[in-house]
Amino acid sequence: MNRLFSWPIARQTARERGLAPPALAITLVLVLLAAGGRPSPGTWSGGASAFWLALLVLVLGAGLLSSEVESGHAQLVLLRPITRAAWVGGRLFGSALVVCLAGAIAWAVGLVAAGARGGFDGSPAWFTLLPIGLLPHLGWLATLAAISAVTRGWSNAALLVALRFGWFFGRNALPLALPRWNLGPWLLAADRYFGPQDAVDAEGIVPSLLFWDVLWFLGAWLLAVLLFNQRELARRRP
Amino acid sequence: MTAAPALEARGLRKAYGTLLAVDDLSFEVAPGEIVGILGPNGAGKTTALQLALRLLHPDAGEARLFGLDPEDLAARRRVGYAPDGAHFPPRMTGQALLELHCDLLAIPRSRAIALIGQLGLEEPARRPTGTYSRGQVQRLGLAQALLGEPDLLLLDEPTAGLDPMGVARIRAVLVELRGRGAAILLNSHLLSEVERVCDRVLFVKGGRLLRTHDVRGSMRHAEVRLANAPAVAARIAQAFPQGTLEGGRFRIAISGEEAMPAVVRELVALGGEIVEAAIKGAELEELYLQLVEGRA
Numbered sequence: 130m131n132r133l134f135s136w137p138i139a140r141q142t143a144r145e146r147g148l149a150p151p152a153l154a155i156t157l158v159l160v161l162l163a164a165g166g167r168p169s170p171g172t173w174s175g176g177a178s179a180f181w182l183a184l185l186v187l188v189l190g191a192g193l194l195s196s197e198v199e200s201g202h203a204q205l206v207l208l209r210p211i212t213r214a215a216w217v218g219g220r221l222f223g224s225a226l227v228v229c230l231a232g233a234i235a236w237a238v239g240l241v242a243a244g245a246r247g248g249f250d251g252s253p254a255w256f257t258l259l260p261i262g263l264l265p266h267l268g269w270l271a272t273l274a275a276i277s278a279v280t281r282g283w284s285n286a287a288l289l290v291a292l293r294f295g296w297f298f299g300r301n302a303l304p305l306a307l308p309r310w311n312l313g314p315w316l317l318a319a320d321r322y323f324g325p326q327d328a329v330d331a332e333g334i335v336p337s338l339l340f341w342d343v344l345w346f347l348g349a350w351l352l353a354v355l356l357f358n359q360r361e362l363a364r365r366r367p
Numbered sequence: 368m369t370a371a372p373a374l375e376a377r378g379l380r381k382a383y384g385t386l387l388a389v390d391d392l393s394f395e396v397a398p399g400e401i402v403g404i405l406g407p408n409g410a411g412k413t414t415a416l417q418l419a420l421r422l423l424h425p426d427a428g429e430a431r432l433f434g435l436d437p438e439d440l441a442a443r444r445r446v447g448y449a450p451d452g453a454h455f456p457p458r459m460t461g462q463a464l465l466e467l468h469c470d471l472l473a474i475p476r477s478r479a480i481a482l483i484g485q486l487g488l489e490e491p492a493r494r495p496t497g498t499y500s501r502g503q504v505q506r507l508g509l510a511q512a513l514l515g516e517p518d519l520l521l522l523d524e525p526t527a528g529l530d531p532m533g534v535a536r537i538r539a540v541l542v543e544l545r546g547r548g549a550a551i552l553l554n555s556h557l558l559s560e561v562e563r564v565c566d567r568v569l570f571v572k573g574g575r576l577l578r579t580h581d582v583r584g585s586m587r588h589a590e591v592r593l594a595n596a597p598a599v600a601a602r603i604a605q606a607f608p609q610g611t612l613e614g615g616r617f618r619i620a621i622s623g624e625e626a627m628p629a630v631v632r633e634l635v636a637l638g639g640e641i642v643e644a645a646i647k648g649a650e651l652e653e654l655y656l657q658l659v660e661g662r663a
Contacts, residue, residue, distance in 0.1 A: 137471055141459075205450070208422075209515075362422045363422040363423045
């Protein structure tokens with residue numbers, strides 16, 4: 130049994146979350162978008178595909194830990210010889226697997242479609258960019274897991290959306306509302322540390338951002354484990 | 368050196384805000400013993416089970432499983448737990464669920480198939496658990512608890528929602544488990560079931576242990592209904608000074624089943640016309656009402 134994550138839990142989570150109708154529908158949209166367009170380094174960091182992939186992450190990460198605790202299934206699973214860390218890792222890994230699979234399928238369809246139209250040069254760089262392009266999304270997934278360790282139901286997804294919108298509006302509105310304070314540069318600098326960043330730009334991979342993304346993912350995972358270790362597992366009777 | 372009890376709880380305490388769910392609760396369950404927990408709704412029975420398994424963090428006190436911390440993986444390998452109204456992923460079939468638990472226990476999946484047969488789940492096991500009736504959920508919950516052939520089994524209302532056949536199946540499983548030395552802690556509202564299978568009973572109210580009652584060691588009663596009680600009352604009173612005769616029913620404490628034929632023979636010899644004869648249990652119901660409900 131892996132101490133970092135439980136493979137049976139990861140497999141069950143991937144099946145449970147990946148085969149849920151919303152996840153299947155979003156994957157289908159991603160595939161259709163990919164078939165109609167051309168894969169590029171920024172496929173997962175901007176535009177319609179990035180939006181739908183973010184939505185998939187939100188659906189997969191909503192109540193990732195809390196729903197199992199509240200349903201009472203987690204208490205049965207965690208009475209098995211499996212650590213809480215391995216369970217959290219299994220839930221996260223299983224969901225991440227779905228994100229990667231959906232991304233890879235859409236990517237592959239996009240490549241085949243582009244090839245059929247003669248718009249793909251076959252450069253190996255396209256394949257190395259895929260996992261790097263997905264990394265920020267996996268970072269947000271780990272963030273959802275960490276929030277889910279302490280919140281109820283699907284509120285982790287709502288909280289994350291609220292945080293992101295709040296930050297977005299704050300970043301843009303505060304410099305306009307308080308021009309004398311000259312907050313613009315400060316907020317712009319802070320923005321580089323608010324969540325995972327896109328490590329692929331027009332000129333290629335940015336190593337510092339790539340490192341930040343890996344750090345964010347691992348940090349959020351660790352936080353999820355630490356927070357979940359404090360949580361009581363028994364389901365309260367209504 | 369004596370072996371550690373399968374379950375040992377010492378001074379467990381748990382409060383939800385101002386509500387004290389469990390207060391200074393201590394008890395033990397030894398290998399090969401079935402212990403029942405009885406008490407009214409809200410007495411803290413389920414909380415006690417959850418504290419024992421560390422599904423809840425106690426405010427005070429501690430529980431040990433086989434002398435180990437409840438979160439120790441070696442202890443968990445030997446424990447089975449079936450909660451009341453267990454919830455399973457609704458889209459997962461019963462068989463897939465049991466196979467998942469087999470994988471977590473690192474035991475062959477054939478064990479799941481065997482239990483499906485033993486608990487009469489052949490047909491539902493192929494369906495998603497979201498379509499199960501209450502009784503089927505209970506049986507599936509018991510099946511997952513039994514998967515690892517546990518040395519300690521904790522059951523929370525295992526017979527709730529079951530038909531008589533299901534109740535009989537569970538009773539047979541419990542007796543078989545006790546036979547091979549497993550310790551069982553049973554929380555049930557069914558006094559008759561508790562009386563039938565348990566060795567000891569813990570009476571709990573307001574989160575506190577009122578009394579431990581030894582079911583096996585306590586006296587039972589022969590109860591005989593007589594058609595002509597008034598006519599033979601004097602003779603019976605002389606022959607059985609410890610017995611009572613009220614409303615046509617003669618009652619006397621006996622040590623066990625083997626003493627019953629002698630009582631019946633003697634009553635017939637005294638001229639009693641016997642309509643009905645039965646061995647009554649250790650008066651658990653009376654004890655329950657007296658201790659828990661406060662009735663004299």
